Amino acid sequence: MKELKDREYDAIVVGTGPGGATVAKELAQRNRSVLMLEWGDNEPVNGTLAQTIRNMGIPGKGALFTSDMLTMVRGITTGGSSIYYYGTAFYPPVGMLKKYNIRIEDEIEEVNNELPIAPLSDRLMGPMAKRIMNSARELGYDWKKMPKFMDQDKCRPECSKCGYGCPHGAKWTARNFVDQAREKGAALINGAKVTTVLTDNGKARGVVFRHHGTTRRAFAKQVVLAAGGIGSPLILRTLGFPDAGRNFFYDPLIAVMGTVPDMEGGREIPMASAIHMEDEGYVMSDMTLPPALYGILTSEVGRMDQLLNHPGALTIMVKAKDSLGGYLSGSGGVRKRLAESDKQKLSRGYKRAGEILRNAGAGQVFKSYFLAAHPGGTVKINELVDSNLETEIQNLFVCDCSVIPEAWGLPPTYTLLCLGKRLAKNMSKI
Numbered sequence: 001m002k003e004l005k006d007r008e009y010d011a012i013v014v015g016t017g018p019g020g021a022t023v024a025k026e027l028a029q030r031n032r033s034v035l036m037l038e039w040g041d042n043e044p045v046n047g048t049l050a051q052t053i054r055n056m057g058i059p060g061k062g063a064l065f066t067s068d069m070l071t072m073v074r075g076i077t078t079g080g081s082s083i084y085y086y087g088t089a090f091y092p093p094v095g096m097l098k099k100y101n102i103r104i105e106d107e108i109e110e111v112n113n114e115l116p117i118a119p120l121s122d123r124l125m126g127p128m129a130k131r132i133m134n135s136a137r138e139l140g141y142d143w144k145k146m147p148k149f150m151d152q153d154k155c156r157p158e159c160s161k162c163g164y165g166c167p168h169g170a171k172w173t174a175r176n177f178v179d180q181a182r183e184k185g186a187a188l189i190n191g192a193k194v195t196t197v198l199t200d201n202g203k204a205r206g207v208v209f210r211h212h213g214t215t216r217r218a219f220a221k222q223v224v225l226a227a228g229g230i231g232s233p234l235i236l237r238t239l240g241f242p243d244a245g246r247n248f249f250y251d252p253l254i255a256v257m258g259t260v261p262d263m264e265g266g267r268e269i270p271m272a273s274a275i276h277m278e279d280e281g282y283v284m285s286d287m288t289l290p291p292a293l294y295g296i297l298t299s300e301v302g303r304m305d306q307l308l309n310h311p312g313a314l315t316i317m318v319k320a321k322d323s324l325g326g327y328l329s330g331s332g333g334v335r336k337r338l339a340e341s342d343k344q345k346l347s348r349g350y351k352r353a354g355e356i357l358r359n360a361g362a363g364q365v366f367k368s369y370f371l372a373a374h375p376g377g378t379v380k381i382n383e384l385v386d387s388n389l390e391t392e393i394q395n396l397f398v399c400d401c402s403v404i405p406e407a408w409g410l411p412p413t414y415t416l417l418c419l420g421k422r423l424a425k426n427m428s429k430i
């Protein structure tokens, strides 16, 4: 077993998605020595389908399948799933976190000052998103443009590669923070899959990881697990936390599609606008799909008649807040079935989305099979970590989607950035 013994770092951060990258950057900016260990690669993002499949489409790695055969994807690359996310900045659940003694108002302000967050300008909002928004508003919905993590000056309106990784540097991703951490001296090792944490007298003191076929160890005073909603609980299990990876959410969704005869589009920024149907437990948003994904979702439900209709397809995503349940198998298999009540929420959303599409002039409305979006709640605050995100092993912290304590049903990146900033401040005091 090779050891990175030439130095002991102040902190090791496992995983470089929004949670991990934020902690790493903040610690490095406070002159802490930081080592980031990332399972995926650090190839420049080129916005191609081939790279997307490598980072997010390999079964058992980026693509996971639940007991109901829902597909759930995650980015295994520097920046994690944020490389492929839609950049929508949903405001953090301040009230929910307050119940757990977590105040993030200051961090929200810091994120707002640091990152470009604004609704898309009219220039960048695509015609399909506009048509859906106008139709929804005509029917009385309070359907609004969504704030985006995006440098809009760099964005090209008809590029539509957000879902394949933005090649223009317009979409903010956690890689930006990884780069900033490295500028401040942090080290990054790619292809490093952490398997467990080294402890001594109830304190974390390093990690064990696989790297190019060998097992290696690295040492630090503090360790942060930020391997995502699936990755972090699996590592914790090896330390005797049997409840890690139980009773979680995964934000199931469907795509509701219809075709309009008078449009030749299909290439625009997804999730430009949305409505949160809080009482009914779901979000609806425009979601123009990349052609390959449209093809997959259409064929999956046998709608071969729609296969070539991508240029005229209006799509609304309906994403529900699901009930907690299920467990992760030892190898990360997602053993969770969609509850009847969650299916009913999605059906209600399907009905409403269908009305909006038909009012927009779309015919042939149909829905995709279920997908799952954001796995989380696998290492909940108050159960497996305290309000400082520390486990019962001293100096072992968790900072990613897994700590979210309740089903919430909304995209979590903005929240994770705030939690990461708050954690780095607390870690720096130790």
Ligand SMILES: Cc1cc2nc3c(=O)[nH]c(=O)nc-3n(C[C@H](O)[C@H](O)[C@H](O)COP(=O)(O)OP(=O)(O)OC[C@H]3O[C@@H](n4cnc5c(N)ncnc54)[C@H](O)[C@@H]3O)c2cc1C
Residues within 6 Å of the ligand: 014, 015, 016, 017, 018, 019, 020, 037, 038, 039, 040, 073, 074, 075, 076, 077, 078, 079, 080, 081, 082, 084, 085, 086, 087, 088, 089, 090, 192, 193, 194, 195, 226, 227, 228, 229, 231, 232, 235, 271, 373, 374, 399, 400, 401, 402, 411, 412, 413, 414, 416
């Ligand atoms: C298609 C899509 C669209 C989305 N759109 C939005 C959106 O518009 N807005 C929003 O807020 N959210 C969105 N999300 C969700 C958002 O991207 C994720 O919730 C967020 O990235 C989670 O961050 P994280 O830090 O928890 O983990 P992740 O982003 O999953 O990062 C975890 C990192 O850990 C690494 N890792 C895993 N296991 C190990 C290990 N054992 N050792 C070392 N490294 C490991 C992974 O490679 C990865 O880099 C979207 C997600 C997807 C898939």
